[in-house]
Amino acid sequence: xxxxxxxxxxxxxxxxxxxxxxxxxxxxxxxxxxxxxxxxxxxxxxxxxxxxxxxxxxxxxxxxxxxxxxxxxxxxxxxxxxxxxxxxxxxxxxxxxxxxxxxxxxxxxxxxxxxxxxxxxxxxxxxxxxxxxxxxxxxxxxxxxxxxxxxxxxx
Amino acid sequence: xxxxxxxxxxxxxxxxxxxxxxxxxxxxxxxxxxxxxxxxxxxxxxxxxxxxxxxxxxxxxxxxxxxxxxxxxxxxxxxxxxxxxxxxxxxxxxxxxxxxxxxxxxxxxxxxxxxxxxxxxxxxxxxxxxxxxxxxxxxxxxxxxxxxxxxxxxxxxxxxxxxxxxxxxxxxxxxxxxxxxxxxxxxxxxxxxxxxxxxxxxxxxxxxxxxxxxxxxxxxxxxxxxxxxxxxxxxxxxxxxxxxxxxxxxxxxxxxxxxxxxxxxxxxxxxxxxxxxxxxxxxxxxxxxxxxxxxxxxxxxxxxxxxxxxxxxxxxxxxxxxxxxxxxxxxxxxxxxxxxxxxxxxxxxxxxxxxxxxxxxxxxxxxxxxxxxxxxxxxxxxxxxxxxxxxxxxxxxxxxxxxxxxxxxxxxxxxxxxxxxxxxxxxxxxxxxxxxxxxxxxxxxxxxxxxxxxxxxxxxxxxxxxxxxxxxxxxxxxxxxxxxx
Numbered sequence: 001x002x003x004x005x006x007x008x009x010x011x012x013x014x015x016x017x018x019x020x021x022x023x024x025x026x027x028x029x030x031x032x033x034x035x036x037x038x039x040x041x042x043x044x045x046x047x048x049x050x051x052x053x054x055x056x057x058x059x060x061x062x063x064x065x066x067x068x069x070x071x072x073x074x075x076x077x078x079x080x081x082x083x084x085x086x087x088x089x090x091x092x093x094x095x096x097x098x099x100x101x102x103x104x105x106x107x108x109x110x111x112x113x114x115x116x117x118x119x120x121x122x123x124x125x126x127x128x129x130x131x132x133x134x135x136x137x138x139x140x141x142x143x144x145x146x147x148x149x150x151x152x153x154x155x
Numbered sequence: 156x157x158x159x160x161x162x163x164x165x166x167x168x169x170x171x172x173x174x175x176x177x178x179x180x181x182x183x184x185x186x187x188x189x190x191x192x193x194x195x196x197x198x199x200x201x202x203x204x205x206x207x208x209x210x211x212x213x214x215x216x217x218x219x220x221x222x223x224x225x226x227x228x229x230x231x232x233x234x235x236x237x238x239x240x241x242x243x244x245x246x247x248x249x250x251x252x253x254x255x256x257x258x259x260x261x262x263x264x265x266x267x268x269x270x271x272x273x274x275x276x277x278x279x280x281x282x283x284x285x286x287x288x289x290x291x292x293x294x295x296x297x298x299x300x301x302x303x304x305x306x307x308x309x310x311x312x313x314x315x316x317x318x319x320x321x322x323x324x325x326x327x328x329x330x331x332x333x334x335x336x337x338x339x340x341x342x343x344x345x346x347x348x349x350x351x352x353x354x355x356x357x358x359x360x361x362x363x364x365x366x367x368x369x370x371x372x373x374x375x376x377x378x379x380x381x382x383x384x385x386x387x388x389x390x391x392x393x394x395x396x397x398x399x400x401x402x403x404x405x406x407x408x409x410x411x412x413x414x415x416x417x418x419x420x421x422x423x424x425x426x427x428x429x430x431x432x433x434x435x436x437x438x439x440x441x442x443x444x445x446x447x448x449x450x451x452x453x454x455x456x457x458x459x460x461x462x463x464x465x466x467x468x469x470x471x472x473x474x475x476x477x478x479x480x481x482x483x484x485x486x487x488x489x490x491x492x493x494x495x496x497x498x499x500x501x502x503x504x505x506x507x508x509x510x511x512x513x514x515x516x517x518x519x520x521x522x523x524x525x526x527x528x529x530x531x532x533x534x535x536x537x538x539x540x541x542x543x544x545x546x547x548x549x550x551x552x553x554x555x556x557x558x559x560x561x562x563x564x565x566x567x568x569x570x571x572x573x574x575x576x577x578x579x580x581x582x583x584x585x586x587x588x589x590x591x592x593x594x595x596x597x598x599x600x601x602x603x604x605x606x607x608x609x610x611x612x613x614x615x616x617x618x619x620x621x622x623x624x625x626x627x628x629x630x631x632x633x634x635x636x637x638x639x640x
Contacts, residue, residue: 055178062173063189069377070186077354117330118185118354125185129178 026154027092027099030147034089037143044134045074051132077119078136079112092151099151106148113137113144187355188377225275226283229290232268236261237297245308245325246318254309261301265294317343324348331436338441339388340409341434342570351376351435351444360437369410369516373447374437382513383435385442386411396517399534400492401524410516411443412571417489417515419567424488424554426481428499428510448511450502453635457496464618464639470506473604476546476617478510479631480601483544484551485512487531488583493517495538496635519576530586541628543590545621549602552591560584 049071052058058067088105091098113119119137126134175192183189240261251257272291276284308316308325316325316335320343327348328338338346351374360372360383374383390397390404397404414432421429435444456462464472486494494512502509517537522528531539558564560581568577594600601607601617609615615623621632622640 052178052182055176057174057176058178060174061176061179063175063179063192064173066189067179067182067186070182070188073186073188073355073357076356076358121185125181129181 026150027089027102030092030102030150031086031089033143033146033150034085037140040139041136044136044139048126048130048132048134049074051130055130074122077116077122078140079109079116085109089147099154103148103151106144106151110141110144110148113140187349225271226287229268229271229275229287232264232271233290233294233297236264236268240297240301240304241321241323243305243308243322244319245316248305248309249318254305258301258305262298265298268294319343320346327352328436328441330354332439333436333441336388337386340407340412341386341441342412342415344570345412345415345433346435346441347433347444348436351381351433351437353436353438356437372437374435374444380447381435381444382447383437383442383444384411385437385440386434396493396534396537399526399537400490400517400532401521401526408516409571413489413518414443414445414515416568416571417485417491417512417518419571420489420564421485423558423564423567424481424485424551426478426485426551428478428482429485429512429515445513448500448502448513449509450500450511452497453499453501454496456501456503457635464636467503467508468506469605471503471508472618474506474508475501475503475510475636476621476632477548477601477604478508479635480544480546480621481548481551482510482512483540483631484547484555484587486518486540487543488580488587489515489518490520490532490579490583491515491518492520492532492534492537492539494540494631498538519572519580521573521575522579522582523575530583540631540634541626542624542630543587544594545624545630546599546601546607546617547591547594548604549600552594552600555584555588555591558584 052071053068058064061067085102085105088098088102092102114137116137123134123136126132179189180192183191243257248254248257251260269291272287272294275287278284279287304322304326307329308322316328316333317338320328320338324343324346328346331348331352331354333348355376357375357378360374363371363373363382365371369384369387372383374381387408387410389406390408390410392404394404397408402408411432411434414430415434417429418431421427422431430445430448432443432445434441436442450456451459467475482494482499485491491512493514493516498512498514500509500511500513520527520532525532525534527533531541531543533539533541564584565577565581568580572580591600598610604617607617609617609620618632618636619640621630622637624630624633624637627634627637
């Protein structure tokens with residue numbers, strides 16, 4: 001909505017509210033992109049989890065309970081904390097300084113993502129042993145690149 | 156995932172009890188917390204029987220049935236290589252002649268395992284030979300693990316981690332970006348980085364509290380909440396207590412080690428009032444991890460206007476008295492100098508009471524530099540108990556009598572404290588042992604805290620006896636609960 005002046009004007013007129021300045025930092029677009037990436041990520045993880053836990057050999061293994069518990073931990077394997085990016089993007093909607101911080105945080109997160117070996121091992125395992133494509137790093141990495149580009153062009 | 160993917164090729168095990176899957180074995184390298192198969196790489200007698208479809212030839216040896224000893228020897232040789240890799244340290248690798256020599260030695264031993272396995276397969280071409288194939292597959296998996304693990308350990312970026320840190324711990328530390336200087340003053344034997352790190356935690360840490368010296372956070376691993384306290388390699392808080400105790404807070408505080416040593420003392424005395432702790436990693440910091448102690452601090456319990464000691468059941472009161480006296484004994488032995496009401500927790504749940512001493516940073520003073528050389532130490536303005544225990548539980552007294560300090564205690568403290576601090580602990584232990592003899596003579600060793608009565612003519616019960624001590628600093632019970640008498 002922030003990039004659509006007609007819709008902004010309509011909302012402001014009909015609802016009687018004043019929306020934040022449009023397109024200032026590109027943070028709204030960036031946030032939406034980040035949220036979309038999170039949704040994709042969660043869907044991929046859910047698909048992986050379902051495939052793994054439905055595998056007959058895994059289900060029959062006496063360690064199944066451990067597998068189920070360990071799989072629930074996978075989100076914690078992502079570089080922490082992604083919530084910092086959420087917070088900075090939210091702040092960036094009204095502050096160019098926060099946008100600069102967000103760009104820096106995104107760079108840090110990108111590097112952490114690239115060097116996280118457990119995630120690489122997990123993706124390799126998913127492809128080789130389960131034949132389920134799991135592209136966590138690619139999904140997040142692409143989103144981070146887009147977000148950084150959006151913010152850079154606006155700052 | 157279709158059923159066809161779960162082919163028999165990918166599974167081994169005992170039918171009817173669940174079948175161990177290669178997929179889950181593969182997951183072990185990816186996710187934490189998945190246990191090994193029982194005697195992974197070496198089938199049990201029953202598994203071998205299931206694989207073969209018939210019982211292996213009975214091999215009578217000293218009257219026992221055994222699997223083929225050659226098959227077993229092959230499995231054991233493989234297990235030995237795995238254990239050597241897991242427990243290898245930079246020090247042990249150097250002793251072997253360096254990384255390449257160490258790798259070569261492990262690879263050679265794996266070659267021997269493979270050769271033995273192939274010889275076995277030549278002789279046993281049927282199902283027995285096929286059974287050995289799982290061992291040989293495992294060899295190849297281990298073979299692939301060796302170079303990257305050794306590379307990470309020996310060629311990691313930046314300075315090297317301590318030489319006595321086992322490979323698995325060192326790798327977890329490297330993944331978390333831990334620098335060698337963060338491990339200064341930390342006993343590497345008590346590091347459990349593989350179990351406690353950011354990769355396996357369940358949520359971001361939550362700040363629990365902040366004191367003059369430390370900030371503590373709540374972290375969660377495997378469904379268990381623990382308290383994390385960042386280890387300070389240099390304490391610049393300006394707190395005066397460490398100086399009074401003769402410690403060197405700026406250069407060598409070793410607070411974490413003091414807590415670990417306190418836990419070791421509690422364990423040796425057979426009491427649960429001292430928490431068992433280890434070192435872990437949180438947010439790229441190394442620190443002490445302790446299970447979250449249940450209940451409230453003694454101070455907040457006593458601030459509750461509705462709390463009345465006499466409303467507790469006789470069993471709960473007896474349990475509280477016993478555990479507070481157990482904590483006193485531990486504090487005297489560890490030279491704990493700061494047992495104030497926020498430094499121990501009390502949980503009361505019907506008849507059940509749990510007392511936990513939660514902060515043992517200011518323990519194990521160095522008497523050579525301390526301002527008090529008394530036992531117990533008396534540091535102005537600090538919160539140590541001023542006297543040896545007025546009562547002592549029989550279990551602890553019996554342990555103190557049975558313990559040989561040099562044999563049973565000193566080795567547990569060797570990598571945690573300085574020789575001077577261990578020497579002081581030995582002195583406190585001897586004093587405590589003499590005190591046990593005195594308590595025995597006066598009938599103040601307590602077997603049953605509900606039924607015990609003091610010397611005639613008063614014949615006081617344990618609570619009234621403790622509350623009747625002269626000064627509030629004479630016992631923890633008197634100090635905190637004396638007002639109820």
